Amino acid sequence: MLLIPCPWCGPRAENEYRCGGESPIVRPADPTATDDDAWADYLFYRDNAKGLSFERWHHQWGCGVWFNVARDTVSHQILAVYGITDPRPLLESGA
Amino acid sequence: MSGYRLDHGGDIDRDRPIRFRWEGRHYTGFVGDTLASALLASGVRMVGRSFKYHRPRGLIAAGLDEPNFIVQLGRGARTTPNLKAPYVELYEGLDAAPVNAWPSLRLDLLAVNELFKRFIPAAFYYKSFMWPNWGLFEPLIRKAAGLGTAPALADPDHYAQTSAHIDTLIVGGGIAGLAAAHHAATSGQSVMLVTGGRHWGGRLAGTSDMVEGKPARIWIKDVLRTLGAMPNVTLMTRTIATGHFDHGMVSLCERLTDHLPPTEGSGPRQRLWRVRAGELILATGAIERPLVFRGNDRPGVMLAGAARAYLHRHGVVAGEDVVVATTNDSAWYAAFDLAEAGAQIVGIVDVRAAPSPALIERAQRLGIALYLGMAPAEALGRRAVRAVRIGRISHSGRIEGATRTLRCDLLLMAGGWSPAVHLHSQAGGRLHFDRRLNGFVPEPAGGYRCIGGAAGDFARYSTLAAARGQTAEQRHGPIHATLWSISQNGAPDAQAWVDFQNDVTAGDIALAARENFRSVEHLKRYTTLGMASDQGKTSNVNGIGILGDLLGKPIEAIGTTKFRPPYDPTPFGVFAGHRVGDGLRPRRHLARHDWHVARGAALDEYGGWMRPAAYPQTGESEADAVHREVLAVRSGVGIFEASPLGKIEVKGPDAAAFLDRMYVNRISTLKPGRCRYAIMLGENGTVFDDGVVTRLADDHFLVGTTSGHAAAVTEAFREWLRCEWTTMRVLVEDVTACWAVANIAGPKARALFRALPTDIDASGDAFPHMTARIGHIGGAPARVARVSFTGELSYEIAVPWRRAGDLWDALVTAGAAHALTPFGVEALMTMRIEKGFLHVGADTDGTTLPQDIGFGEIMRKKTDDFVGRRSAHRPDGLRPDRRSLVGLETTDGNAAPLTIGAHILPAGTGQPRPSDGWVTSSAWSPTLGVPLALAMVERGQARMGETVPIWDLGNWREARITDLCRYDREGTRLDG
Numbered sequence A: 001m002l003l004i005p006c007p008w009c010g011p012r013a014e015n016e017y018r019c020g021g022e023s024p025i026v027r028p029a030d031p032t033a034t035d036d037d038a039w040a041d042y043l044f045y046r047d048n049a050k051g052l053s054f055e056r057w058h059h060q061w062g063c064g065v066w067f068n069v070a071r072d073t074v075s076h077q078i079l080a081v082y083g084i085t086d087p088r089p090l091l092e093s094g095a
Numbered sequence B: 001m002s003g004y005r006l007d008h009g010g011d012i013d014r015d016r017p018i019r020f021r022w023e024g025r026h027y028t029g030f031v032g033d034t035l036a037s038a039l040l041a042s043g044v045r046m047v048g049r050s051f052k053y054h055r056p057r058g059l060i061a062a063g064l065d066e067p068n069f070i071v072q073l074g075r076g077a078r079t080t081p082n083l084k085a086p087y088v089e090l091y092e093g094l095d096a097a098p099v100n101a102w103p104s105l106r107l108d109l110l111a112v113n114e115l116f117k118r119f120i121p122a123a124f125y126y127k128s129f130m131w132p133n134w135g136l137f138e139p140l141i142r143k144a145a146g147l148g149t150a151p152a153l154a155d156p157d158h159y160a161q162t163s164a165h166i167d168t169l170i171v172g173g174g175i176a177g178l179a180a181a182h183h184a185a186t187s188g189q190s191v192m193l194v195t196g197g198r199h200w201g202g203r204l205a206g207t208s209d210m211v212e213g214k215p216a217r218i219w220i221k222d223v224l225r226t227l228g229a230m231p232n233v234t235l236m237t238r239t240i241a242t243g244h245f246d247h248g249m250v251s252l253c254e255r256l257t258d259h260l261p262p263t264e265g266s267g268p269r270q271r272l273w274r275v276r277a278g279e280l281i282l283a284t285g286a287i288e289r290p291l292v293f294r295g296n297d298r299p300g301v302m303l304a305g306a307a308r309a310y311l312h313r314h315g316v317v318a319g320e321d322v323v324v325a326t327t328n329d330s331a332w333y334a335a336f337d338l339a340e341a342g343a344q345i346v347g348i349v350d351v352r353a354a355p356s357p358a359l360i361e362r363a364q365r366l367g368i369a370l371y372l373g374m375a376p377a378e379a380l381g382r383r384a385v386r387a388v389r390i391g392r393i394s395h396s397g398r399i400e401g402a403t404r405t406l407r408c409d410l411l412l413m414a415g416g417w418s419p420a421v422h423l424h425s426q427a428g429g430r431l432h433f434d435r436r437l438n439g440f441v442p443e444p445a446g447g448y449r450c451i452g453g454a455a456g457d458f459a460r461y462s463t464l465a466a467a468r469g470q471t472a473e474q475r476h477g478p479i480h481a482t483l484w485s486i487s488q489n490g491a492p493d494a495q496a497w498v499d500f501q502n503d504v505t506a507g508d509i510a511l512a513a514r515e516n517f518r519s520v521e522h523l524k525r526y527t528t529l530g531m532a533s534d535q536g537k538t539s540n541v542n543g544i545g546i547l548g549d550l551l552g553k554p555i556e557a558i559g560t561t562k563f564r565p566p567y568d569p570t571p572f573g574v575f576a577g578h579r580v581g582d583g584l585r586p587r588r589h590l591a592r593h594d595w596h597v598a599r600g601a602a603l604d605e606y607g608g609w610m611r612p613a614a615y616p617q618t619g620e621s622e623a624d625a626v627h628r629e630v631l632a633v634r635s636g637v638g639i640f641e642a643s644p645l646g647k648i649e650v651k652g653p654d655a656a657a658f659l660d661r662m663y664v665n666r667i668s669t670l671k672p673g674r675c676r677y678a679i680m681l682g683e684n685g686t687v688f689d690d691g692v693v694t695r696l697a698d699d700h701f702l703v704g705t706t707s708g709h710a711a712a713v714t715e716a717f718r719e720w721l722r723c724e725w726t727t728m729r730v731l732v733e734d735v736t737a738c739w740a741v742a743n744i745a746g747p748k749a750r751a752l753f754r755a756l757p758t759d760i761d762a763s764g765d766a767f768p769h770m771t772a773r774i775g776h777i778g779g780a781p782a783r784v785a786r787v788s789f790t791g792e793l794s795y796e797i798a799v800p801w802r803r804a805g806d807l808w809d810a811l812v813t814a815g816a817a818h819a820l821t822p823f824g825v826e827a828l829m830t831m832r833i834e835k836g837f838l839h840v841g842a843d844t845d846g847t848t849l850p851q852d853i854g855f856g857e858i859m860r861k862k863t864d865d866f867v868g869r870r871s872a873h874r875p876d877g878l879r880p881d882r883r884s885l886v887g888l889e890t891t892d893g894n895a896a897p898l899t900i901g902a903h904i905l906p907a908g909t910g911q912p913r914p915s916d917g918w919v920t921s922s923a924w925s926p927t928l929g930v931p932l933a934l935a936m937v938e939r940g941q942a943r944m945g946e947t948v949p950i951w952d953l954g955n956w957r958e959a960r961i962t963d964l965c966r967y968d969r970e971g972t973r974l975d976g
Ligand SMILES: [Zn+2]
Pocket: A006, A007, A008, A009, A010, A059, A062, A063, A064, A065
């Protein structure tokens, strides 16, 4: 079970959180003008990286904050935690 | 009789006998015994039948590695299957039976399997599945594949769960773990030390082996006394570390009452611990490997280390005439100790031509015959071993030249030691093969350390140094000869067992290799090697070694399978903890729960809430009650508690703009004091929720959701606000449980409302349909909305939860003049089906788009974007043949309502044909006197009036497609 550092509460067990998937996912500015392929790309397609990946997590059973996590999906190392609107940090995979 | 008890020694209390039953017969052991030690001391040799061939089997191990002595403990609701007898502590009245024998151990009718052994080779099950008549074999195989019986009754015990955060967790109570605990505790850290059984000291428990100048049993006692006096140390026996998970979390299963008679235990039976430690030390020791030779599974063939453990822990000598067969030094000490305890050591058979002179000298002093460079060719005997044939062993493991026979009733085998790397491997740790040990040892990993036998370190000096955080390279552990299996003719022997529990032989491994299952993972699944409840503790490494020999590959190139939690089978109950029965999901009670119960409500669970389904009166069926309640509402006035209705407050300067983005309907045009029915989509375009949105003020909305869905809608709102529209100034709060809600409905509802002590004007013009008013009722703040799910004039009255009693009192008092009738969820559902009102989650599913439920036009008219809009317009959403929601009216003269889920089929008969849709809601309509239904039907809205065949639970029905609304289409009743 991962131990995830909530920016507000500190390290808490994974089962207090909900993973919101890859982050950021940019919503097209004008959906009606977006063609089917581009919309499907926004809605369904994800990197699913082996190794360094960027996700948003929600401290659902804690303070309720949404934040970003850079995580290595092989080593399970958490490499960075940053605000929901902050840019992705420059990182090497921790594996 | 073979094993016997000494009159001294062992950690047992000879003054306190314990009577117990095994296979229905009475035996006696002592306090401190396990089921295994007590039966061994009673001379019992055959303790089980093997899984596949039902061969007689005996005890071979002294721990959780035991593959043969697997028992079913107790009876009735408390019966527990698949326990390893060396871990079953005796208590008065214990009642155990073998799991794989039927009807009994001595007369096992399924032992005929052994006669058919050549027809049940490795992968028999897989191959048989491909036969056309698998069904012929299945009943026999299921009967034969015993492995115990799960209790058929609810578990009467309860289980606890807890968490611990400590500085140092040490797993394993041998000298490595004890020394590590002492070292960590001395520096002031909080320390938790756990051991699986009730003994401390591991393999040295009770021995006189010297540790730092003292006999081990004294050293262990001294360290324990010191640790026991330290407030920062927690010592836990009967506690198995079952798993090692991400980020260092370790799960422990602590057995609290299993060692007591069921009537004496109090409190939880077992406790699950989730432990996170600053430092984790794995001192889990090592597991001895059997030798693989013909007949090695006969009762009376035992691991040498186990015999030594039974001697020192329980004062039991496992046999009278003992032959010891080994590849390494450790078994020699077992021979010496047993000789000194009075057993006759017939001989030590060592595959090495030249073991250390010190060992040879000591053996000769004890008068033990030595057979060096030799190995057991075959264990002889039927129900138990009576002799062993031994011979010279070649480098390749083949018996060469003449053999000779040694008589014995106990044959000890010692094939080397495999570090117990399970917890290391579970956490993703890597292994490498150590050629000196002939075993897999852990590679150093981040976050924890392995020490002692678990690290492949079998020397006391270096083990104690590592336990104290020092590095000591001097690992002068035993050198093991390489010998994976012993054969008669050079080929792996089909009568030499590798996995005792799953009945896998060296011959089975050869068969798998011949059929090209050469990866260790394939080997495992094809032969079932290591897949039994012991996860191959005694068999995996031997199996890998044999496969390596067969393929001519170094064992490193074969690799190992991955270990997965739990280390030993763990009861479901301990994982469930308190989450059973009502604890699984706490039932939520309505504000007026007691009032409903007092009125005879038939309660049922709806989305976690216990709600009245109906209020049957004496002599009335529930269906009759529903019909009576519907008619009472349609003709007078009824009261319904609607408190679970989701209520979310949305407030802020951007609240209106935000809700425009969340709902298909436009919300920003709503005037304060007015309500609007609206539906919400997921971003994938499917219907997520519906409800009534009320504008309380310019910047303040009350959003209604489906009962039980308020939390999910709140989370969705917040995710959009926090992650996407981060600059919008909106606050969202779920206030569902803050407000209790009474719904009064029916033509007399206005008269009832006006009789309440309220400052809200309820005259028709002042308070029209789809508006809301804020005021007071009997001094309590109230929010009242004119919304209707029944089709009747209706007031939805919300007061603070704790004022619900006052509201009900006022309604009941005022209602006396109007025959106010309580109605339940089923009457409400019947009325909404009569009106054709959508019920999200019943009439919709995860594929339903707004255009399928009549929201296409509203979507088209709204110019702005909203969540899900674009997705609803993907090509699949634009198909003209989509299903749409319609009404159904049966035309077959059958008064029974259609079954929800019944399929609407295209006209025509005979051939299988794809379904056109299904019934989503159905009820008998007491108002109209006919059965009514709603259904999702392909192109349904374009097929009004069509008669369709319906396949309903094996019967053909017939119905006509109609409009959704079947009652008061003009809506005149809404105003009473
Ligand atoms: Zn938090």
